[in-house]
Amino acid sequence: MTSLKVLKSYLTQVWENQNLTAIDVYFDKQSATTGITSDFEAQIQDFHALVPAFLHFQRNLKVEIIHAMEQGNQAWALVAVKSCRASDMHPIETTGQIRIETQNGKIIRMDNHVDMIGFFEKIDALPPNTVALCLSGEILS
Amino acid sequence: MTGVEILQAWYERVWEQADLNAVAEYFDINAMANGLMSDLAAELEDFQTIVPAVLRLVRNVKINITHSMEDGDKAWALVEIHAQNAENMAQVVCSGQVMIKTKDNKIIEAYNHFDFLGFFEQLGFLPPNTIALCLSGEKLS
Numbered sequence: 100m101t102s103l104k105v106l107k108s109y110l111t112q113v114w115e116n117q118n119l120t121a122i123d124v125y126f127d128k129q130s131a132t133t134g135i136t137s138d139f140e141a142q143i144q145d146f147h148a149l150v151p152a153f154l155h156f157q158r159n160l161k162v163e164i165i166h167a168m169e170q171g172n173q174a175w176a177l178v179a180v181k182s183c184r185a186s187d188m189h190p191i192e193t194t195g196q197i198r199i200e201t202q203n204g205k206i207i208r209m210d211n212h213v214d215m216i217g218f219f220e221k222i223d224a225l226p227p228n229t230v231a232l233c234l235s236g237e238i239l240s
Numbered sequence: 241m242t243g244v245e246i247l248q249a250w251y252e253r254v255w256e257q258a259d260l261n262a263v264a265e266y267f268d269i270n271a272m273a274n275g276l277m278s279d280l281a282a283e284l285e286d287f288q289t290i291v292p293a294v295l296r297l298v299r300n301v302k303i304n305i306t307h308s309m310e311d312g313d314k315a316w317a318l319v320e321i322h323a324q325n326a327e328n329m330a331q332v333v334c335s336g337q338v339m340i341k342t343k344d345n346k347i348i349e350a351y352n353h354f355d356f357l358g359f360f361e362q363l364g365f366l367p368p369n370t371i372a373l374c375l376s377g378e379k380l381s
Contacts, residue, residue, distance in 0.1 A: 149371075149375075152375040152376075153375070155375075156375075166314065166339060166351075168309045168311045168314065168316055169309075170309045173307065173309065175309060175316050175337070175339075177339055177351055194351075194353065195353055196316075196337035196338075196339065196351070196353045198307065198316075198318055198337060210318055210335070210337065212335070212336050212337045212353035212354065212355060213353065214353060215355075215356075215357045215371060216356055216357050219370075219374045222374075223379060224373075224374035224375075224377075224378065224379055224380065225374065225379075225380055226380070226381055230290075230356055232365075233356075233360045233363075233365035233366065234290070234293040234294065234297070235293075236365075237365065238364065238365055239365065239366055239367070239380040239381060240367055240380060240381075
């Protein structure tokens with residue numbers, strides 16, 4: 100399986116199908132424990148907690164790949180995560196970029212940059228225009 | 241220039257040297273005016289507002305492209321930003337991913353996803369562990 104196919108499959112299985120046991124299928128835990136990538140084991144553990152926490156706020160989640168690239172064992176995608184807010188089923192969209200490195204069809208490194216502030220604004224955990232507020236010196240607590 | 245070279249030059253001129261006049265040099269304003277940019281993509285006005293606002297908060301900005309790929313007119317980079325908090329000169333580290341489309345050595349589309357949340361935590365505008373707080377149901381204001 101190419102790196103990009105691994106990435107697409109991971110997004111479908113873990114995020115769309117909410118198959119949390121698949122996290123361990125896609126990630127190479129052996130690389131993590133042998134220290135090929137720093138903090139990777141912690142990252143996998145975080146995923147087990149973070150994925151359900153995020154899914155708790157959303158329903159009918161779909162991940163759309165807007166652009167993608169791959170080179171060797173590296174794949175990247177620009178994604179739009181479309182879902183309904185669990186509280187009132189209002190449609191929300193969150194974008195992000197994900198880069199993975201794979202080895203033998205498993206993910207050995209992942210870099211996630213998702214618009215977390217935008218997501219938290221949409222579920223009312225952060226106020227609208229948080230970036231502008233913080234840039235202007237507001238302290239949120 | 242390749243897309244990654246344009247990105248490198250953009251970071252050096254605009255972010256490291258704080259040369260705001262260069263913003264327009266690297267972006268094809270006509271392409272933007274003609275509506276080639278999608279809603280998701282950044283707009284020139286965003287950069288002309290955000291760059292000086294961010295640069296007021298930090299000093300000695302250095303940006304490293306740690307990974308990159310190119311595919312035709314598209315270039316992608318994983319970047320790491322090192323700077324110092326303007327208030328107390330403490331180290332600040334932030335990462336992000338950016339994808340650009342270029343034409344005639346100018347950027348015609350740009351998609352930026354930076355860890356603004358982590359950046360604002362380090363500067364004290366958001367509390368530590370904002371993600372965990374928001375996922376546990378806290379509302380920050």
